């Protein structure tokens with residue numbers, strides 16, 4: 001049987017246990033050109049919260065009753081596709097379940113000699129690609145720039161800051177708690193870290209980035225976005241990667257301080273990582289090399305058991321995890 005997690009109701013605020021249902025259906029058979037994948041790891045991403053709301057965003061919403069959409073990795077256990085064999089490691093949008101059928105054209109084949117399979121959901125998956133393209137294509141950091149990253153100890157933020165260091169920037173991370181802030185400075189080599197739970201972000205930015213912030217890579221939105229906008233440098237680039245502080249709110253809070261963009265002749269721009277899909281292989285190759293050279297460190301926080309999905313998902317919003325959050329099925 002195939003255990004599955006379905007969206008049972010549209011959440012109001014943080015998802016509750018009753019917003020999910022568990023069910024088991026017979027393991028599906030692959031059709032012509034398709035394979036059956038035994039899923040080993042499911043990616044837990046903040047964007048999944050937005051997909052649970054009614055109405056499309058940059059992608060359709062998940063319908064009530066459907067298997068929850070999620071990126072996942074696993075191994076082919078039956079193949080009717082010429083290009084994929086039993087045992088091949090693959091990645092795709094396979095859902096929160098134990099088995100999935102997919103067309104070979106919907107899957108990426110993974111080289112598990114380069115990295116463990118779950119790493120293809122983190123630094124070599126959407127989060128790594130988001131960091132790479134968001135920073136380099138939208139933030140366009142120059143050597144010597146001051147780069148500030150919010151959500152800095154998370155999957156996207158931790159890689160963004162390390163890429164900015166590789167590019168010769170002065171990097172400051174914003175994260176919740178002393179443990180995460182120490183991790184950024186002591187283990188990942190950030191130049192500074194601000195604990196947004198106990199410190200005044202504006203005052204700390206004046207100390208850590210006295211010439212102002214040239215690039216702000218924002219994963220959080222809300223008050224943190226406002227605080228950093230008040231410290232941007234002339235011609236700054238504010239990269240809108242996400243706004244996790246707002247995902248459970250019925251009303252999104254926009255920036256109050258947007259006139260800083262005018263006074264500082266600055267630019268604020270959002271992006272969706274999927275637009276860079278054609279260039280993922282090149283970026284992944286570069287990141288693999290940086291990992292091998294010891295310039296990038298990646299961490300996965302793995303929670304075990306499909307039954308743990310509802311509580312594991314909430315860790316994205318409570319922050320009770322370090323690095324990329326993954327569910328081991």
Ligand SMILES: NC(=O)c1ccc[n+]([C@@H]2O[C@H](COP(=O)([O-])OP(=O)(O)OC[C@H]3O[C@@H](n4cnc5c(N)ncnc54)[C@H](OP(=O)(O)O)[C@@H]3O)[C@@H](O)[C@H]2O)c1
Nearest residue numbers: 046130154155156175176219241242243244245272273319
């Ligand atoms: N634009 C794109 O194409 C794209 C693609 C992928 C992801 N994203 C975005 O990137 C962001 C980070 O995603 P991720 O996968 O790397 O998640 P993550 O950072 O690994 O996990 C979320 C983190 O956000 C922080 N957080 C949660 N609620 C918060 C709040 N109210 N205020 C401040 N911090 C809060 C928590 O860290 P603390 O303990 O530090 O609070 C938590 O660990 C999200 O906004 C996501 O939507 C964008």
